[in-house]
Amino acid sequence: MKVAGFAGFSGAGKTTLVEQLIACLRGRGLRVSVIKHAHHRFDIDHPGKDSWRHRQAGANEVLLASDMRLALLREYDQPHEPDVHTLLAQLDARADWVLIEGFKDAPLPKIEVWRAPASGQAPRPVLYPHDPFVVAVATDAPAGLPQPPRQPVLDLNAPAQVADWLLAHGARFDYSKESP
Structure with missing residues (x-):
């Protein structure tokens, strides 16, 4: 690579x-x-969607997967570079x-x-x-x-x-x- x-x-x-x-x-x-x-609190998820609801409920990670795409959303406890x-x-x-x-x-x-x-x-x-x-x-x-x-x-x-x-x-x- x-x-x-x-x-x-x-x-x-x-x-x-x-x-x-x-x-x-x-x-x-x-x-x-x-x-x-990206800058601070960007988001690729949309309010109301299942994955957004899972993060709002407190999940530290949400992995979205389909037959064409994968996305991992991870929340950090503390800001860090x-x-x-x-x-x-x-x-x-x-x-x-x-x-x-x-x-x-x-x-x-x-x-x-x-x-x-x-x-x-x-x-x-x-x-x-x-x-x-x-x-x-x-x-x-x-x-x-x-x-x-x-x-x-x-x-x-x-x-x-x-x-x-x-x-x-x-x-x-x-x-x-x-x-x-």
């Missing part, structure tokens, strides 16, 4: 790029999984690629997604100068980067080219919990 992180600040275009990369990689016959860092390695271990090991959106501090190879701030917005910070796990920068404004990156610069608006770059450098994304 190959694991590639996508990190950057809100509004940079991470979700759009990951969505496009899923289609590009699937179009090449690859199995793709995604881990997305999920460990990306624990999450990766829960995925189907048959995935060719796992794209991780968020988890910008995870010790995994990642592509930083950066857009120049709109007029009047504060400058957006960057990770690539000080994060040794940033292996490339995807941007639509390379001239606007606060400092020239030593990493390759990828065109944020060319997802097929980003997919080509991932595949060409696939060995650096081979996942092993022991050696990030």
